[in-house]
């Protein structure tokens with residue numbers, strides 16, 4: 001059965017080691033830097049118990065994101081579930097539990113990838129998926145090495161012991177011991193289990209780093225160093241409506257001699273499987289299915305914001321402004337089209353034994369579109385917004401003040417809109433477009449799928465170059481020097 005929001009919140013009170021500002025956070029559900037976001041996630045769990053959403057979000061008591069899709073209809077049903085949760089945060093919570101749930105379903109669809117010489121992780125991958133689905137657990141992942149981490153073997157005099165990246169340091173009875181760090185654990189402090197692995201291709205000698213496992217967030221020796229909390233800095237929900245409630249946080253994951261039982265190990269000292277588990281199973285494509293649905297939702301929200309802003313500013317009817325709104329709506333349609341097209345071009349997994357997944361080519365291309373489109377959309381709306389988003393009272397307290405409130409009310413308003421309504425709208429717009437939280441979102445949309453230099457190369461290597469070349473070649477082959485096409489007169 002799916003958990004209630006309250007059950008989810010209780011699961012976070014487990015003594016996990018989360019640090020912020022030099023302080024160990026005792027309880028993320030109560031700490032001012034995390035509690036509202038924990039509450040927003042709890043509401044996602046409650047939605048599954050709301051009769052209006054239960055049939056969309058669950059099947060047979062399990063969230064649809066955990067299901068291995070068997071046909072096109074299952075993909076559509078999964079997307080409809082993704083959409084309900086995405087709308088709950090207007091697209092600003094990227095790593096809701098359904099993200100890695102899809103990854104786990106991807107592992108379960110192609111467990112053979114985990115069977116390698118020396119270690120067979122297939123049963124563990126299936127058990128991982130089952131454990132999450134049955135417990136309705138919140139999985140997250142850290143699969144990126146800390147930026148600029150030196151490769152110990154390349155550094156003069158370096159040894160494996162100097163390696164700052166998560167690696168195997170010992171084998172013990174019943175499991176392995178790992179040490180090192182990974183970035184960036186988005187929402188990891190709100191999860192129940194975290195996958196630690198690598199999505200980067202490794203050199204054959206990097207076998208110590210070639211390990212992937214999933215462990216509970218309260219595992220001894222596991223520490224999360226949180227980035228600055230936008231929620232913690234937020235003045236109030238009125239002043240910072242998004243950052244105060246949807247700050248999923250990003251944390252550095254540090255393992256200090258963490259013991260990982262064999263049952264939790266998915267790949268072990270195998271370079272090929274540690275990389276291939278993301279690409280030769282539907283895991284990554286399933287990630288994109290969730291992310292593309294959320295992205296489409298976020299753009300719908302931003303376009304809606306642009307409409308409300310320009311109406312409030314009295315500029316909506318100006319042709320260049322209306323055209324800009326048209327351009328934004330075109331971008332929304334583009335984002336939606338990627339989701340629908342990836343579903344319609346679904347592919348069989350493992351000859352159909354692993355069900356289906358959204359089409360790879362279009363899913364991979366979504367990363368290129370979204371990474372370029374998001375910053376452009378934000379710039380477009382900022383241009384439409386003008387200075388009103390800056391010229392705002394520091395907080396809602398100014399509006400409530402008996403002396404100052406009427407002054408603000410008199411000067412900051414728009415035709416047909418009270419000052420409170422207009423200030424509320426402008427503060428929401430700035431939180432979405434210009435705040436530190438907004439800036440993090442721009443970076444997120446650009447990088448969470450990986451860096452452009454990686455995914456552009458991958459698109460070129462794995463994209464359908466043959467069809468494109470064939471068509472260009474057919475045109476070239478249709479004429480020759482000195483030859484003229486046969487016209488109707490020659491018949």
Ligand SMILES: Cc1cc2nc3c(=O)[nH]c(=O)nc-3n(C[C@H](O)[C@H](O)[C@H](O)COP(=O)(O)OP(=O)(O)OC[C@H]3O[C@@H](n4cnc5c(N)ncnc54)[C@H](O)[C@@H]3O)c2cc1C
Nearest residue numbers: 141142143144147183184185186443444447448450451453
């Ligand atoms: C907000 C946010 C949330 C994230 N959440 C997660 C998460 O939950 N889990 C997780 O595992 N990861 C997460 N990531 C990490 C993300 O996967 C990485 O940021 C991404 O893979 C890029 O890697 P990098 O940051 O090391 O950048 P780099 O690889 O260092 O690239 C940065 C830039 O350097 C240049 N560059 C570097 N190398 C080359 C090259 N070989 N050729 C050409 N140009 C190059 C390019 O300009 C590139 O854009 C998150 C990232 C962000 C920003």
